[in-house]
Amino acid sequence: MPAAEPHDLVRTELDRVARRWRDLPVDRALAAAPGLRRLAQELADETAARQGRPVRELPDLGPAVLLDQLLVTCFDATEAGVEQAGLAQRLSTLRSKLTQA
Template sequence: MHRLPDDVSRELERVVRRWRELPADRALAASPAVRDVVQDLADATAGQPVPDLGPGVLIDQLRVLVWDAASAGVPELTERLADLRRSLP
C-alpha cells in the first residue's frame, strides 16, 4: 500500500492536529490513552512492545503504527482514531 485510505488519513491528521494543540501538561495527561492505542495497533500487527519515548515522540509512533495497521488490514481503524481524538482533552 502506497498511501493510507482517505478516511484513515483524514482522521489521523485530525488526531495529530489536536495533539499539537494540547498544552504540555494536557498532552502528558493524555499520553496513556494514546500509548494504549499505539500498543494495541502494535499488538495487532507486529506483536512487539513499543518503547515509551515520552509524549514528544508519541504522535510519531502513532503515525507509524497506523500505517502498519492499515497495511495489515486492522479493522475499524478510522473509528479507533476518532475515539482517540474525542478522548483528548
C-alpha cells in the same frame, strides 16, 4: 458526492488527531499520553499478530514522539490489513478524548 474510501477516513482522522495533539498544552498532553500510547500499542500488537510475529512493547520514548509512534503503527496496521473503518473510528474516539483532555 461519493462516500469516502476507508483509507481516506483513516488519513483524515490521523490528521485530526495530529492537529489536536499539537495544540494541547503540555500538562493536558501529559495527561492524555497514556491513551495515545495505548492505541499505538494495540495497533502494533494487531499488526504483529496478523504478520505472525511476536508481540513487543513499543519503546517508551516520551510524549514528544507518541504521535510519530501512532502514525507509524497506523501505517503498519493498514498495510497488515487491519479493517480501515474500524481504525478510523478508533482514531475518532481518541481525538474525542484528546478534546476532553
